[in-house]
Amino acid sequence: MERVLVGLKRVVDYNVRVRIRSDGSGVETDGVKMSINPFDEIALEEALRMKERGEANEVVVVSIGGSECQQQLRTGLAMGADRAILVETAESVNPLTGARIFLELIKREAAELVLLGKQAIDDDNNQTGQMLAALWGRPQATFASRIELNGSTAKVTREVDVGLETIEVDLPAVITTDLRLNEPRYVKLPDIMKAKKKPLDQIPVADLAVESAASITAVTFEPPEQRQKGIIVKDVAELVAALKDKGLV
């Protein structure tokens, strides 16, 4: 296969306690550790392994957002991607717009496989891969925990509610990755330095002429109500009394 496209979204690091901006306009990202969406990192790791096995010639990483996303793309390049594309936009991008942007890039790049995380940990939408497959008119295999390429098909083990399901899809296709697919590699310093010289194309979103699907406006953000501290009761009688007291029984 000639080319794999991998999406890398810049998100607040998984281990950072998310805070709401004091004016309720969104999540605080100033001075907060930002990283590649963990599922996307897994997608990239899988693409790199395909390349290392000789199943793919080129791995191209894509991010949509502001110029700060270059940081995540450079990390992707340091992991081993060949090229990067930053689709530049100042707007927040919802799954449908994201899918449309990817569709344009698939055409431009003649990609045969698109690997995306099953969802981004910031908005948890879990939609982009599915929408992209529909727009593209190609098969989708979501929640992959194992991928085996056989020429023109891919055998994918999916994590579904009842256990594991294995399906076979024709390529080109969209595959979205789950947590157990692999463990992404550490990046080596020499590769970080090399990555600074790898090509990173910046394309203004307007150049792709996709219709923006901005249909939802966020009005305000609020933290969830704080959970009250638990209390330890001595016996059932005290439990019942406490529940009654709170009007719960």
Place this chain on the structure above:
Amino acid sequence: MLVDELKSIVGTSGWTSDPDELLPHLTEWRDVFHGETLLMVSPGSTEQVSAVIRACAAGNTAVVPQGGNTGLCGGAIPDQTGQQVLLSLSRMNAIRCVSPNDFSMIVEAGCILADVQAAARQAARFFPLSLAAEGTCQIGGNLSTNAGGINVLRYGNARDQVLGLEVVLADGTIWNGLRGLRKDTAGYDIKHLFIGSEGTLGVITAANLRLYPEVRESQTAMIAVNSPQHAVDLLVELRGSLADQLQAFELIPSRAIRYLRRHMSALRMPFTDDYPWYVLLESSLGDDAQTLESALAAALEKRLGVDAVVAKNVSEQEGLWRIRHSISEVQKFEGVSLKHDVSVPLGKIGAFIEAAEAAVLKLMPDARIVAFGHIGDGNVHFNISQPKSWEGDRFREKAASLSNVVYEIVSSLQGSISAEHGIGQLKRELLKQYRGEEEIAVMKSIKAALDPGNILNPGKVL
């Protein structure tokens, strides 16, 4: 009866003599020291601590303060007479107040270190004291041993985090020195007497601690180096290029990595190749994420390091630190381990490790040396695992002669036989041997002045 009096001071939930409950308090982490006790009391307030001490002083009975019992020199373990009272600070675990605008907080001695860190974080502040035992050890224990840990390089050790103390003295007097001043030259600064005194001069009941602005973002890197001297050269180089940003700088030997691969295979190792030594460093983020990368690249160019990884997210940062924090634990799986917590002037670390290795291997060619630790502070845990095929006891018999050569080299380099773990009952003889008579005499007169009846942790330190 003293025992009855103590029981009535602390109330029913404040004492135990149940052997099962006592067991974890009478043995310690390394399983070297075992003690007995008259009674374990866990007072719930400073006033109760005071009453306990007053009663023990009247009854001429020794008191052994205990925090999280993670100390490594047997300082918190009573002797075997069964006549000493064990004073656990565990129930005094209130965070009295956090004052983010004063950059300080007042906590009781029994607060677990990790809880202190979390309370600071909750107020968007940073409490820098951090060590592998932080989930168990208590701030009172940390201060009483003047603990070091991983952030000494930038923030100093436990002593440097203290703005004030509340201490119960040997006669039961409560000294409230929680003032929290950053500048105070009114007379002797007596809080520093209690810090690092391992419970022999007073019982710390609360502390006013210094807080720092939160370190929002940091980077973690692991660098393969060819020798400890290269690690030190790397440190010097990076302190130049990163200045104040360098927060921790730890040495890890390849043997520790081999142990971890063998016994804790779930830990992920960043390098597939084996290198003789590694450095783990933490750097706060300056204006630009690339600063550390270019500083490291320049260092590798100068051949100070062979290879390096930089964690790309917090999970990886934590993963790298887990490697470092598992080293103490993993040595247990390789038989008896002889420990030397020593420090030498920074520039002499390379020379020390080289000389000590050579001397130990000359005495015992099959000894397995694990030299690791906070080399950014000139502190090495120069540990020796028993030869693989030996019986533990055979190795123990030779321990003294091995330790002797190590301490002799430390001494010849103007180092210390205890960098951060203290003296306890383990190193009393060594203290006498390696500290001058005049220094010991001053220590003795301080002890006699503050604890004339010798009831506070007798048999420890001096």
